Amino acid sequence: xxxxxxxxxxxxxxxxxxxxxxxxxxxxxxxxxxxxxxxxxxxxxxxxxxxxxxxxxxxxxxxxxxxxxxxxxxxxxxxxxxxxxxxxxxxxxxxxxxxxxxxxxxxxxxxxxxxxxxxxxxxxxxxxxxxxxxxxxxxxxxxxxxxxxxxxxxxxxxxxxxxxxxxxxxxxxxxxxxxxxxxxxxxxxxxxx
Amino acid sequence: xxxxxxxxxxxxxxxxxxxxxxxxxxxxxxxxxxxxxxxxxxxxxxxxxxxxxxxxxxxxxxxxxxxxxxxxxxxxxxxxxxxxxxxxxxxxxxxxxxxxxxxxxxxxxxxxxxxxxxxxxxxxxxxxxxxxxxxxxxxxxxxxxxxxxxxxxxxxxxxxxxxxxxxxxxxxxxxxxxxxxxxxxxxxxxxxx
DNA sequence: AACTTTATACAATTTAAAGTGTACAGATTG
DNA sequence: CAATCTGTACACTTTAAATTGTATAAAGTT
Numbered sequence: 001x002x003x004x005x006x007x008x009x010x011x012x013x014x015x016x017x018x019x020x021x022x023x024x025x026x027x028x029x030x031x032x033x034x035x036x037x038x039x040x041x042x043x044x045x046x047x048x049x050x051x052x053x054x055x056x057x058x059x060x061x062x063x064x065x066x067x068x069x070x071x072x073x074x075x076x077x078x079x080x081x082x083x084x085x086x087x088x089x090x091x092x093x094x095x096x097x098x099x100x101x102x103x104x105x106x107x108x109x110x111x112x113x114x115x116x117x118x119x120x121x122x123x124x125x126x127x128x129x130x131x132x133x134x135x136x137x138x139x140x141x142x143x144x145x146x147x148x149x150x151x152x153x154x155x156x157x158x159x160x161x162x163x164x165x166x167x168x169x170x171x172x173x174x175x176x177x178x179x180x181x182x183x184x185x186x187x188x189x190x191x192x193x
Numbered sequence: 194x195x196x197x198x199x200x201x202x203x204x205x206x207x208x209x210x211x212x213x214x215x216x217x218x219x220x221x222x223x224x225x226x227x228x229x230x231x232x233x234x235x236x237x238x239x240x241x242x243x244x245x246x247x248x249x250x251x252x253x254x255x256x257x258x259x260x261x262x263x264x265x266x267x268x269x270x271x272x273x274x275x276x277x278x279x280x281x282x283x284x285x286x287x288x289x290x291x292x293x294x295x296x297x298x299x300x301x302x303x304x305x306x307x308x309x310x311x312x313x314x315x316x317x318x319x320x321x322x323x324x325x326x327x328x329x330x331x332x333x334x335x336x337x338x339x340x341x342x343x344x345x346x347x348x349x350x351x352x353x354x355x356x357x358x359x360x361x362x363x364x365x366x367x368x369x370x371x372x373x374x375x376x377x378x379x380x381x382x383x384x385x386x
Numbered sequence: 387a388a389c390t391t392t393a394t395a396c397a398a399t400t401t402a403a404a405g406t407g408t409a410c411a412g413a414t415t416g
Numbered sequence: 417c418a419a420t421c422t423g424t425a426c427a428c429t430t431t432a433a434a435t436t437g438t439a440t441a442a443a444g445t446t
Contacts, residue, residue, distance in 0.1 A: 007323055007333045014316055014323075014340060021312055028305050030223045032434070051393075061436050066394055087444070088392065097350040112221045119214050123207055130200055130207075140200050147207060156373070157290040163370045176369055177356045180349065225404065244423075254406050259424055280414070281422070 015044055029104050031075075034060065034068050038078070039093050039100075048081035048090035077103055098179060106165045113158045113165070120158070124151045208237055222297050224268075227253065227261045231271070232286050232293070241274035241283035268300055291372060299358045306351045306358070313351070317344045 005013075023036035041057035042049050051069065055062045069091050072078035077100055083090040094100050130136060131144040167173050198206075216229035234250035235242050244262065248255045262284055265271035270293055276283040287293050323329060324337040360366050 007326055007329055010319070010323055011333065011336055011340070014319060017312070017316065018340075018343075021309065025305060025309065028223070028301060030221070034434080062392095063394075063437075064435055066392095067435085070394090097347070098353065101354070108221060112218060116214065116218065119210070123210065126203070126207060130203055133200055136200055140204070143204055147204070147211075150211075154290070160291065160370065160372055161294070163374070164366075167370055173357075177353065177360055179353055181356070227404080255422095256407075256424075257405050260405085263424085 015040070019044075029101075030108060031104060032068065032071075034058065034064065035072055035077075038065075038068060038072065038091075042078075042091065042093045043095060048083060048092045050083075050086070050088035050090050052088070054091070075103065075107055102168045102171075102173075106169045109161055109165050113162050116158050117155060120151050120155050124148060127151065208233070212237075222294075223301060224297060225261065225264070227251065227257065228265055228270075231258075231261060231265065231284075235284065235286045236288060241276060241285045243276075243279070243281035243283050245281070247284070268297065270296055295361045295364075295366075299362045302354055302358050306355050309351050310348060313344050313348050317341060320344065 019037055019040035021036075022040050023033035026036035027033050037058045037060075038054055041054055045053070045057070049057070051062050051065045054060075054065045054069070058065070069078055069089075072091075072093070073080070076094075078091050078093045081090045081092045094103065127144050127148045131141055131148070133140075136144070212230055212233035214229075215233050216226035219229035220226050230251040230253075231247055234247055238246070238250070242250070244255050244258045247253075247258045247262070251258070262271055262282075265284075265286070266273070269287075271284050271286045274283045274285045287296065320337050320341045324334055324341070326333075329337070
């Protein structure tokens with residue numbers, strides 16, 4: 001009474017699950033799940049795909065594909081590929097997991113630091129005005145001073161985040177956390193890299 | 194014709210904006226904005242607050258506070274504090290920016306790695322079964338083999354993420370990216386830490 | 387220039403997450 | 417043990433994000 005499934009179907013099923021898994025991970029990165037499905041589709045196809053093909057593979061509307069691919073190219077995790085004799089736009093994706101992680105992670109955090117440093121700048125100015133206002137009582141001055149210190153600490157924190165971003169972006173992180181933990185030894189054993 | 198605002202009001206306004214800023218950042222971390230408002234409220238109060246006080250400060254319902262604080266304690270960024278002579282639950286929050294970042298970041302990624310390694314495990318078994326199925330053609334075997342390699346690479350990637358998590362969790366990251374970039378020099382100048 | 391093909395702007399819909407109000411259970415007090 | 421206080425389960429509402437369908441602009445073909 002077991003349902004008959006061919007091995008080919010089983011393989012397809014596995015791929016589908018991997019695709020959903022990647023989709024789920026994208027949500028954890030804070031990006032739409034669809035991005036994950038697009039990555040999987042292009043990866044399994046083994047070549048650049050156009051919007052219609054992607055809509056087909058992901059089971060979504062072409063409109064959505066258009067939107068998502070634009071988003072992906074803006075994040076630098078997809079790019080248009082020239083395909084001979086077709087006027088459709090074809091897209092390839094970054095296939096290196098590590099690089100995708102780094103790109104999405106740093107992109108997100110760079111935005112955060114930029115936004116926050118901008119706001120802190122404005123707030124800091126405002127607090128200085130309050131501090132130097134002739135009507136400011138001792139108590140007011142005290143609180144303003146306290147908030148200014150908070151703001152400075154906050155900026156230092158975002159500068160730390162910026163340096164973290166730089167650590168990943170420059171790939172320096174791989175010196176401290178190698179992709180393959182055995183690399184350390186390997187290096188010692190071989191003459192060239 | 195300018196609206197008259199007292200300095201005290203201006204200070205309150207600043208605090209409110211900082212609170213919203215933290216809320217916004219929580220969204221970037223992938224957590225509900227309300228968490229940020231709770232952190233700010235407790236920080237500015239300078240003491241543990243109970244659910245009613247938090248509802249008051251954040252302008253939200255007590256029910257929501259209950260939910261959010263439970264979430265926060267589960268993430269280890271808030272904890273119940275004993276307050277003499279009150280039977281209400283009072284909460285304190287982690288006040289160190291860096292630690293909050295690390296806690297939320299690592300918590301999120303730990304979940305991801307656990308989930309993914311589990312799935313890869315199952316998928317890998319399934320692929321082996323397909324590979325060893327007597328009905329498997331050369332082509333099927335080839336594709337299965339390929340997918341098995343993918344799966345292994347994927348697991349190696351998640352193990353890298355695990356090591357990244359460990360780097361932050363252990364605070365070792367501060368050796369490579371110090372909170373204060375001048376620490377490096379400071380260390381050289383002093384006898385004790 | 388009319389006709390096709392392709393991508394996308396825009397408005398509408400669906401879906402998922404955040405948040406609320408009521409009701410209730412467990413603990414505490416008189 | 418009746419009366420009150422506190423936190424939360426549960427069902428409902430609101431809000432924001434993802435996704436779709438239609439309409440249109442831009443480019444390519446005949």
